[in-house]
Amino acid sequence: MINHRVDLASAVDRVGATYDTERAQGELNAWGNSFPAEELPFGGQVNVGGVFYALVEKAPQQPDHLEALGQMIACGPPSRPVDALALLATGELGPQKLSIRVHLAGGDVATVPVAVPGWLVRPDAPVTADQLRCSHLHYPGGYELARLLPVLWSRVLPLPGLPITALELLVNPLVHVFAISLLAEVEP
Template sequence: MTTEAGLLNGEADGAAETAGHPWAPRFRPLDLSGHRDNIGITHPADTESGAFNIWRNSLPAGELPAGRSVAVAGVPFDFPPVAAGRPDNVRCAGQFVAVPPGRYDWLYLLAAAERRVEDEIALHFTCGAVEFAPLRVSDFWHAPAVFGEYEAFATATMHYPYHVQKDVSAKIWCQRVPVIGRGELTAARLPVNTAVHIFAATLDRRDAGERP
């Protein structure tokens, strides 16, 4: 696991309460539990349930902060829990994700892609406007970032349906999407692109302390 991704033990720098989390009010981790529809992380005894890609690869749960809060590059995320047969990520298929209405600057994602992907997220605002922002995610297979993402996690092994392969790495990236528009954001519609998998998402209001 990438060492610069640190687990949160109830506190983070500039801690303050928001939505039940002791994190600074500028950050709003999103609840994706109702949208998860894919198994991309498995335990060694359950590799057959992996379905990240067409070859049914999956990432090793023991090398990831499953079910815990984690800070990546200073941004807090709620990493999904992992259990046999339980979806742990959102495979993008046009899901409409409602968010707490507010004025935000960035949507941060912990994401991985079955290949190098360039697409768009539709941002919905209270005024009825819809703006489209670029979503770019590098390949999860061991390779450098091509879109400037931050490497959140790099595993030392890869799970196949019937075995664990050592020395084959998988990566989860921390990517950010600009919230284009000056109104209050109410929802984001994910692209129809099943090569993109989202494990966690957090909204960021950089000047939240100055806004009413």
């Protein structure tokens, strides 16, 4: 499987992860909660459920992900057919639905729906291969509660094996996207 990690650096617009010294900057929900930035490999790669994702570089108090607000994300010139689209994302206020318009070489457009689970789980919930779970949740007041843990979810959406030029995330501001990868079968 060939894994092309889509560069989201020019599209990120929200602070979803904070370092210990900047917890009050969190924007993942209306209460200012956030992921612990020290536990996510910003500027590097992470394997979640067998899919490699690249997270953007993160400086303190700088955006690290995007809310789905209708962004058009270029995927570069189509070099090979794409067999699946993979998102590393999470839903605010519980599970969320997102529609993605996949722009294909030649001008066709296909809309693909995805269900994104909520970003908080109880510590005793089973850990599954499709989640990147952090050890604690950042509260803007600097305190700790061990009742909920933040999770990023890997979601893999099959595609028809056609070259992709761009992805358009339709509007749902309760879906937070941290990384996107395009998957293609290895040619024999």
